Amino acid sequence: MSKTLAGNPAAEVPFSLKKIIPPMLAIIVGMIMVILDSTVVNVAVPNLVSYFDTDLKTIQWAITGYTLALSAVIPLAGWMTDRFGSKQVFIATIIMFVIGSALCSMAQTSTQLIIYRVIQGLGGGMVAPIG
Structure with missing residues (x-):
């Protein structure tokens, strides 16, 4: 159902670029965060091995x-939406992704890092299909 002006059902609200830019930016930023996070840890692997003193x-x-x-969560995206x-x-998955990211930054052991990265992945998995 389209929005109308002054209660007139025949007059539709005109397309506004100002209204579409904020949601598009939110989707783009969310997708960039998830894609970047998929690859950024690869660069840090040697440092993580030494920091956590593990193999x-x-x-x-x-x-x-x-x-x-x-x-694993990509198939759930359609059902949940x-x-x-x-x-x-979308907002809930971004929040879960950000919480996972914050937890990753506070990980004290490699096991914690793995668990927090899984939380991050659960949140980030639905960002692309929903976007």
Whole structure:
């Protein structure tokens, strides 16, 4: 149902670029964050191995866990948007992604990092399909 001017059902609200730019920027920024986060940890792997004093195989699970979680929730995106609305689900997934990112920054062990990266992946997995 389209919006109308002054209660006149025949007069539709004209298209406004000002109204579409903020939601488009939110979608673009959200997608860039998820895509960037998919690759940025690869650069930090040597530093993470030394920081957490662990082996490469353990740190690789931080990357793998994120990717698996990201992939696992993609099929849920359609169902959740039908049930709750795309705007609400998009905002919730971005919030979950940001919380996961904040937790990753506070990880004290490699196990915590892996768990927090999975939380990040669960949040970020639906950003692209919904966007």
